[in-house]
Amino acid sequence: MVFKKGDSINKKHGHFVNYKASKTYTCWSNMKKRCQNPRDPAYKHYGERGIRVCERWQMFENFLLDMGEIPDGLEIDRIDNNGDYEPSNCRLITKLDNLKNRRINKNARLLKHNNMIKDLYAWCDYFNIKRQTGATRWYRWGTLMKDKKFELVGEIND
16 A cells, blocks of 8 residues: 555654654654654764665655554664665664664764663764764773763774
């Protein structure tokens, strides 16, 4: 089954409750933004590199039919990081596995803080620390910030 613009199901897919989008709808919307909107901060890593969202997935209902509801603890991953977002190239995996598969994270340190796992540079971005400053702090003192505890939980080496 393929839905097209104008189909009645497009008007009510049930993925907004009290003006809040579901995890699945947010994933789909963010995927399209980073591939199609040059003003999106992630566009340089996706759309500018030629990563596209397939024609079928331009409609949320088709994405939902192919991927299903995205359960807590999982996120979308492209099997081939240089390939498009399409049914044959996408799967649902854990955040930790997805971090290990990122193109920009070769030789990265995975750090845990408050039960969240991110690579070193993602933590720098999260706390608004320059990446070079964060890397220097980590390698010299084993932390990014004096008042926060970080635990090394893995390394990605290529």
